[in-house]
Amino acid sequence: MPPALLISGGHIIDPGQGIDKVADLLITKGKITWIGNKGTAPSQPDLTIIDASSFIVCPGFIDLHCHLREPGFEDKETIATGTKAAATGGFTTVCCMPNTNPPLDNQTHIDYVKQVAETQGTVQVLPIGCITKGRQGKELTEMGELARAGVIGFSDDGDPVTSPRIMSLAMDYSQALGLPIIEHCEDTELSDGGCMNDGWVSARLGLKGTPKAAEDIIVARDIALAHLTRAKLHVAHVSTEGSVELIRRAKEKGIAVTAEVTPHHLTLTEERVMGSQLEKNDHLTYDTKAKVNPPLRTKEDINALIQGLKDGTIDAIATDHAPHTTVDKMCEFGLAAFGISGLETAFACLMSLVHSNQLDLKTLISKLTSEPAGIIGTRYGELGTLKTGCRADVTLFDPNKEWTVDSRDFASKGKNTPFDGYRFKGRVITTIVAGKVAYGDKLS
Amino acid sequence: MKTIEPSSGVVSPEAIPPPSTDMWQRRHILDLDDFTRDEIELVFETADAMTEVLTREVKKVPTLRGKTVVTLFYEPSTRTRASFELAAKNLSADTVSLDASKSSVTKGESLIDSLRTIQALGADIIVMRHSQSGAPYLAIQHVNCSMINAGDGWHAHPSQALLDLYTIRHHLGQLANLKVAIIGDIMHSRVARSNLWGMTTMGARVVLCAPSTLLPRGLNNFLASCHLSNVSIENKIESALENADVVMPLRLQLERQQSGLLPSLREYIQLYQLTTERLSLAKQNVLVMHPGPVNEGIEISPEVAHGTQSVIEKQVANGVAIRMALLYLIAGGKNK
Amino acid sequence: MPESILMSPQDMRRALVRVAHEVVERNKGAKDIVLVGMQTRGVPLARRLADTIQGLEEITIPVGSLDISLYRDDLSSLSLKPTVHRTDIPVDIADKQVVLVDDVFYTGRSIRAAMDALIDLGRPQSIQLAVLVDRGHRELPIRADYVGKNIPTSKNEEIKVYVKEVDGEDKVAILASSKGATDENN
Numbered sequence: 001m002p003p004a005l006l007i008s009g010g011h012i013i014d015p016g017q018g019i020d021k022v023a024d025l026l027i028t029k030g031k032i033t034w035i036g037n038k039g040t041a042p043s044q045p046d047l048t049i050i051d052a053s054s055f056i057v058c059p060g061f062i063d064l065h066c067h068l069r070e071p072g073f074e075d076k077e078t079i080a081t082g083t084k085a086a087a088t089g090g091f092t093t094v095c096c097m098p099n100t101n102p103p104l105d106n107q108t109h110i111d112y113v114k115q116v117a118e119t120q121g122t123v124q125v126l127p128i129g130c131i132t133k134g135r136q137g138k139e140l141t142e143m144g145e146l147a148r149a150g151v152i153g154f155s156d157d158g159d160p161v162t163s164p165r166i167m168s169l170a171m172d173y174s175q176a177l178g179l180p181i182i183e184h185c186e187d188t189e190l191s192d193g194g195c196m197n198d199g200w201v202s203a204r205l206g207l208k209g210t211p212k213a214a215e216d217i218i219v220a221r222d223i224a225l226a227h228l229t230r231a232k233l234h235v236a237h238v239s240t241e242g243s244v245e246l247i248r249r250a251k252e253k254g255i256a257v258t259a260e261v262t263p264h265h266l267t268l269t270e271e272r273v274m275g276s277q278l279e280k281n282d283h284l285t286y287d288t289k290a291k292v293n294p295p296l297r298t299k300e301d302i303n304a305l306i307q308g309l310k311d312g313t314i315d316a317i318a319t320d321h322a323p324h325t326t327v328d329k330m331c332e333f334g335l336a337a338f339g340i341s342g343l344e345t346a347f348a349c350l351m352s353l354v355h356s357n358q359l360d361l362k363t364l365i366s367k368l369t370s371e372p373a374g375i376i377g378t379r380y381g382e383l384g385t386l387k388t389g390c391r392a393d394v395t396l397f398d399p400n401k402e403w404t405v406d407s408r409d410f411a412s413k414g415k416n417t418p419f420d421g422y423r424f425k426g427r428v429i430t431t432i433v434a435g436k437v438a439y440g441d442k443l444s
Numbered sequence: 445m446k447t448i449e450p451s452s453g454v455v456s457p458e459a460i461p462p463p464s465t466d467m468w469q470r471r472h473i474l475d476l477d478d479f480t481r482d483e484i485e486l487v488f489e490t491a492d493a494m495t496e497v498l499t500r501e502v503k504k505v506p507t508l509r510g511k512t513v514v515t516l517f518y519e520p521s522t523r524t525r526a527s528f529e530l531a532a533k534n535l536s537a538d539t540v541s542l543d544a545s546k547s548s549v550t551k552g553e554s555l556i557d558s559l560r561t562i563q564a565l566g567a568d569i570i571v572m573r574h575s576q577s578g579a580p581y582l583a584i585q586h587v588n589c590s591m592i593n594a595g596d597g598w599h600a601h602p603s604q605a606l607l608d609l610y611t612i613r614h615h616l617g618q619l620a621n622l623k624v625a626i627i628g629d630i631m632h633s634r635v636a637r638s639n640l641w642g643m644t645t646m647g648a649r650v651v652l653c654a655p656s657t658l659l660p661r662g663l664n665n666f667l668a669s670c671h672l673s674n675v676s677i678e679n680k681i682e683s684a685l686e687n688a689d690v691v692m693p694l695r696l697q698l699e700r701q702q703s704g705l706l707p708s709l710r711e712y713i714q715l716y717q718l719t720t721e722r723l724s725l726a727k728q729n730v731l732v733m734h735p736g737p738v739n740e741g742i743e744i745s746p747e748v749a750h751g752t753q754s755v756i757e758k759q760v761a762n763g764v765a766i767r768m769a770l771l772y773l774i775a776g777g778k779n780k
Numbered sequence: 781m782p783e784s785i786l787m788s789p790q791d792m793r794r795a796l797v798r799v800a801h802e803v804v805e806r807n808k809g810a811k812d813i814v815l816v817g818m819q820t821r822g823v824p825l826a827r828r829l830a831d832t833i834q835g836l837e838e839i840t841i842p843v844g845s846l847d848i849s850l851y852r853d854d855l856s857s858l859s860l861k862p863t864v865h866r867t868d869i870p871v872d873i874a875d876k877q878v879v880l881v882d883d884v885f886y887t888g889r890s891i892r893a894a895m896d897a898l899i900d901l902g903r904p905q906s907i908q909l910a911v912l913v914d915r916g917h918r919e920l921p922i923r924a925d926y927v928g929k930n931i932p933t934s935k936n937e938e939i940k941v942y943v944k945e946v947d948g949e950d951k952v953a954i955l956a957s958s959k960g961a962t963d964e965n966n
Contacts, residue, residue, distance in 0.1 A: 200665035206577035206599030206637060211661065283474060286578030331554060332576035334597070486863065493847060493864040502900060505850040535850075772850070772864065 002435040004028045004044040010052025010396060014059055014386040015362050016370035025057060027392040030435035034388060052396050055429055058365045059384050060092025060123075060393030062372040064260050065157070065182070065236055065318035066343065068094070068125070071112065072101025077323040077413045079113065082343070083122040085321070085412035087439035089343040090428035092393035093124040093383055094321075095376070098135070099158040105130035105141045110149040122438045123431075124393070126380060131156045131170045131181060137163060140170055147177045152376045155182035157236055160218055162188065167222065171231035180232035180258070180375065185218035185243070186210075186294065195334050197270040197295040205273070205286060207333065210295055216242035223250045226257055234375060235259040237320050239294040241304030248313040258375050260318040261305050263349040264340050268296045268418060273333075278421045288329045288336035289418040292322070306358050309367060316372040317364075319346045323414020341414030345405055347397065349419060351426025354399070361399065392435040401427040472591045473770050474580050475600035476641040477670075484646060488610055490769035491762070497534065498765060508537035508775050514567040516558070517594070518544045518574045523736055523760060524594050524604070528571045531767035535775075540567070555579060556586045563587045569771060572596075577634075590774045592767075598632045604735050605638035607766040609646060611759050612690055615731055620647030625684040625726075627653040627716060628694030628743055631660050635735040636694060640675065649674045653684035655715070657705045681716050688726040692733045693718045693743040709742060718744045723753065731755050783940065786931055787952035792912070795928030796825065799910050800832035802926050807877055810837040812905070814873055818882040818894060819847040819865045824945035825912060826881035844869030846880070851893035873902040879926075883941040885911035888922040913952055915939050 005027040012023050012035065019035070026034040026041045034041060063086065069077040077085075079096075086094045096113065098104030104113060110127050117125035129146035131154045133139045143154060154174055160183060161167040167181075174181050191210040196202050198209025219235055223246055226233035235247060238259050250257045268290065275285035290296060308314040322339025329336050342349075350368075353359040373384025382390045405422045407415035431439040467482055476484075497505055513532035515525050525541065532539045544558070553561075555574070562570060569590045572580055577597030584591050595601040613619055624643055630636045630652050643650050652659070656679060660666070667675050678684045685691060696712060706712050723730065732744075732754045740746045748754065787795070804810055810833050817826030823845045830841040849864040880894055895907055910926035915933040931954070933939060938957040944950050 198661055200662040200669045203660035203662035203666040204637075204670060206597050206634060209660075209662065283472070283581055283584065284477070284578075286581055327554075330556065330582075332574070332582060333578045334576045490864045493850070493866050496867050497850070500901065505900065506896065507850040507852075769864075 002030050004047045005392070005432065005435065005437075006041055006044070006047055006049045007052045007057055007394065007396065008049050009038055010055050010057035012057045012386065013362060013365055014369075015366035016059070016373070016385045017387060019386065020362065025386065025394065027394070027432065027435045030392055032386050032388050032390055032392050032394075035386065050396070050430065055396045055398050056361075057394060057396050059369040059386050060395045060431060060433065061090045061347070061368040062376070062384050063091045063094040063319050063321065063343070064234075064316055064372045064375060066094045066096060066321035067099065067323065067339070068096040068113075069323060070100065070116065071109070075325050075413070076328070078120075079116045079125060080120040080122075081411060081413050082321070082323070083117065083125060084439075085341075085343040085410060087122045087431045087433065088411050088428065089319075089345070090347050090395040090397060090431050091123055091343060092395065092431060092433045092438070093126060095126045095128055095152055097155060097157045098128055098130045099156075103130050103135050104128070105133050105135070107145050107149040110146060110151060114150060123433050124380070126150070126152045126376065128153050128155050128157075128182060130154065131161055132166065135159060137161050137166060140166070140173055143173055143177060143179075147179055150379075151179065152379070153180040153182045153234065155184070155236065157182065157184045160184050160186045160188065164221060164225065168225045168229055171225055171229040171233070175229055175231035178232070178377070180234040182234045182236050183218070183222050184236050185215050185222060187214045187217045190214040190217065194295070195291060196273050197297050199270055199298060201270045201273055205284075207286075212240040212242055212297065212301070215240050215294055216246065219243045219246050223247070223255060223257055226250070227253070227255045230256065233257045237262050237265065237294055237318070238305065238308070238314060239265045239297050239301060241301050244304045244308040244313055248308070248311070251313060258315045259308070259313065260316045260372075261309065261314050262318060262320045263342060263346045264292065264296065264418065265294070266302060266305055266309075266317075267349055267352060269298055269302065270296050272296055272418055276418065276421070286333040287418065288331070288333055289340070289416055289420070291329075291333065291336050291338055292340050293338040306353065309359060310363065315367070316375060317346075317350065317367040318372070319343055321412070321414075323412050324416050325413075326415065329416050339414075339416065340418060341407070341410065341412050341416045343412060344410050345417055345419045345424075347428055348403070348405070348424035348426045351399060352424060355425055392432060394432040395428060396430040397426065397428045399426050401425070401429075403427050468773055471774060472580070472584055472593075473602050473774060474584075474591065474593045476602050476605050476638050476645070477600075479642070479645060481645055484606070484609065484642065487606055487766065487769050487773065488613060490772060491610055491765040494765040494768040494772070497768070498761075503534050504536060505534070506536045507772060508532065508535035511537045511568045511775055512566050513537045513539050513569045513571065513771065514562050514565075515539065515541045515571045515594070516544060516562065517542070517572070519595065520545045521573060521594070523763070524573065527760070527763045528592075528594060528767050531764050531771055534764070534768055535771055537569075537771070540565075555582065559583050559587045563589050569775065592770060592774070595634050597634065598637070599634050600638045601634040601735075602638050603763070603767055603770060604635050605642040606770070607759055607763045608639055608692070608733060608735070609642050610766055611733065611755055611762050612731060614758070614762070615755060616689060616729075619643065622648045622689040623651065623687060624648050624690040624692065625651045625653060625688040626692045626694065627681060627684060627718065629658045629696055629700060630654045630663070630694070631658045632697070632700070633694050639692070640672065644672050644674055649676075651676050651678055651684045651688070653678040653681055653716075655679060655706065655712070658700065681718075681722060682725060685722055685725040688730055690731045690733060691718060691723065691726055692735070694735065695737060695739055696743050713742060716743065718748050720745065720747050720751070723748055729753075733759060736760070783953040783955040785951055785953050787913075787929060789950035792928070792950050792952065795912065796828050797832055799926045799928055800829050800836065803829065803879060803908075803910065804833060804836055806908075806925070810839045810841055812876050814842050814844065814869070814871060814876045814878050814904075816844045816846050816869060816878055816880050816898070818880060818890065819845055821883040821941055821943050821946055822881045824943050825883060829881060829910065842871045844871075846894055846897055848890055848893040848897055851896045853889065853893070867897065867901075869901060873898065873904045875903070875905045877906050877908065878904040879908045879910055881910045883912050883943070884939050885909070885914045885924050885927070886917060888918045888920040891922050892920055912941060913939055
């Protein structure tokens with residue numbers, strides 16, 4: 001049983017409950033027990049006090065979308081290292097994608113992940129099951145069994161479900177289970193091996209580009225199918241203004257669609273492929289650290305995504321944490337793996353939007369806590385909240401702490417980040433998972 | 445320009461150029477996108493001297509004696525590779541040619557490992573052609589040798605563009621304000637991209653002409669974002685050719701039709717082949733150029749390819765001089 | 781940088797005239813002579829010699845220019861690459877008496893490179909060397925046949941030759957150089 005913890009004097013922001021005040025928070029037996037004025041907590045034997053006086057205290061962040069790579073790709077990441085990285089980034093719950101090897105398309109594999117997470121994980125791991133067997137896009141998985149095994153949704157992420165017929169069947173089937181279909185929206189015939197956004201940078205660099213329409217088409221298709229089947233659709237990693245607009249109109253019509261966006265899609269454009277301003281390059285760069293799917297897009301898309309966050313079109317922020325080995329990325333751009341190792345830079349990156357007044361702090365916190373909790377539902381209890389009686393998943397952060405990103409310090413095995421060397425303002429100080437300190441930078 | 449009176453054999457004073465400037469700082473030749481006009485002129489001047497060497501009976505000077513030039517070609521090529529090898533040999537360098545396209549040398553080996561091996565073998569200069577855009581930029585981060593890009597994917601082919609510019613200059617005197625029409629598969633053409641940079645730097649007006657499926661969607665934005673003014677885009681070959689000073693049809697790869705980018709070769713020929721009739725729309729002394737190899741009967745009719753306006757063979761000859769100039773200019777870079 | 785003038789325009793003219801006479805005398809006339817000026821300033825000097833010889837013997841001497849950049853032995857250690865200019869010798873040098881013309885004669889390495897270059901171009905019957913200034917400090921066993929003026933120098937001094945066709949004036953100056961002398965023509 002974890003010790004009793006008193007988080008003292010922090011500025012507590014819990015958007016789900018509408019709390020926004022300086023107060024003390026008491027955790028006992030792994031649950032939130034009490035929030036109240038400083039110094040008035042009920043006394044506890046054997047109490048550890050955490051001085052949070054210059055920090056913000058909020059529910060632990062929830063990542064709806066990350067890749068832990070285990071089983072099968074343990075050289076890139078394991079559940080142990082990935083969850084450690086999550087804790088460093090302030091995340092107390094992560095939802096892991098099933099594109100492992102073997103993929104998580106049956107109960108045995110789900111049980112395996114849950115068991116490893118239980119014994120070696122630092123944070124709570126909620127599994128996502130495949131939509132189709134082997135992620136082949138041909139036959140539905142035994143969704144009922146996967147639901148009983150504890151998945152929070154279904155996805156073939158990494159790939160879309162290419163066949164509209166299969167997708168509509170998947171939606172029909174999952175609808176009865178009340179679990180969302182999480183779709184990686186990409187028309188692969190149109191994207192056709194593109195390795196970055198189809199725009200001026202790809203024209204200049206002589207690289208095959210993925211047009212924005214490749215995402216918009218499948219978003220539109222899936223929204224129509226969601227409308228037809230009344231299933232829950234969750235659009236993974238939205239990256240285009242077209243998608244945002246489609247989702248907005250779908251919501252207006254009452255279609256059950258939710259959406260997430262990544263920190264890198266909110267802050268980096270396609271130009272990042274040509275290098276960051278930090279590097280003093282004599283030469284052009286083809287920076288594979290900026291190679292990701294969906295690709296980094298344009299300023300117009302960023303503006304639409306931020307607006308989507310503000311007006312609720314985009315419900316949540318998810319990292320799409322995609323760690324890779326050095327070898328996978330240290331090669332020709334066209335051959336490099338897609339993905340950004342994002343758990344440990346997500347929060348700081350997002351704070352840059354707060355500091356530049358593009359997003360307010362409370363909205364940001366809700367997109368990382370109450371909103372994703374709403375999409376997951378309550379089968380694992382009430383998440384993303386500091387409500388008394390709930391799991392004590394708490395994150396403490398300093399919104400003004402300056403630090404420089406150095407991927408060598410990452411807990412994740414994946415050092416593939418385009419933010420290396422960036423100076424950010426805002427850092428997670430402590431992460432508490434089920435009442436236990438999972439990551440602690442400074443404790444009193 | 446130099447004038448030599450044949451009878452007296454006296455070199456006139458204007459021909460004596462000023463002493464060397466210290467502008468050349470490059471260790472690598474990867475693309476023309478950041479070449480200044482002065483640098484391009486310096487390459488030309490050096491190539492002029494190399495041209496003289498090529499007129500000798502013994503076309504050899506000892507300049508790169510003891511240096512090793514390795515050509516590493518991941519894509520097949522006859523003329524470019526031979527051109528570089530001859531250039532290196534004319535400068536007395538030792539040459540090694542590695543044909544990676546047949547995977548005989550580098551089967552399964554990563555590019556970086558192959559390059560490190562070549563460096564360890566003692567290469568001073570690597571001339572590389574690779575099918576992936578950006579490969580040379582990766583290469584120079586991992587090896588110390590000087591590198592010349594002999595073509596990377598769709599991205600750049602600087603020595604080709606330089607020899608194209610040099611050839612135009614040779615025949616038409618200067619590049620400023622010339623109308624240059626580049627016709628063909630712009631999307632996949634490293635020759636078009638490098639020429640675009642080079643020609644705009646030298647003040648020429650460029651027209652890029654192709655069916656829309658062979659133009660990158662982001663092209664207009666690319667031109668605007670990189671401040672490449674004086675470039676226009678046409679779908680109709682007649683507009684591109686009107687009053688052109690230079691016409692450069694690009695090789696159409698047959699795969700483009702196979703991958704659906706064109707309805708048929710027949711239609712491409714009907715709409716885009718450079719014929720004698722179409723050529724008459726250009727200026728009278730128009731230069732017909734081609735980076736080679738030529739698909740006679742597809743992008744260019746045999747009559748035009750072998751006609752009076754064609755300088756295609758001169759391009760090849762100039763290619764050796766330009767490549768000698770480039771090898772000279774970057775040699776010795778390793779020790780700086 | 782303070783420079784002292786060692787040869788005025790008049791001095792230069794007289795030296796060149798004398799050298800022209802010596803060339804004609806040594807070669808017993810001007811037949812078969814080809815003057816080859818070393819880029820850069822050797823070239824106008826060669827032309828002036830040709831003009832003088834033309835006045836003496838009423839014969840037109842062919843004049844060429846020679847660039848030795850491609851024959852240097854020190855390219856790897858140079859921080860700056862010299863610009864290569866054209867080598868232009870308008871006649872076949874086989875069986876001719878080639879007179880190399882340079883402005884300053886110093887270590888002798890340029891002349892060695894020049895001889896290599898000439899031999900690549902053909903087989904002259906002889907190669908002779910005419911220099912405007914000999915400043916000593918030879919590093920190779922090469923001597924000049926014709927010298928305009930001997931100017932003993934120390935290694936941290938620099939000789940600068942100005943010729944009207946290139947620099948707008950004629951003079952020979954000496955300066956103290958803070959680093960070791962790095963003049964092009966050595």
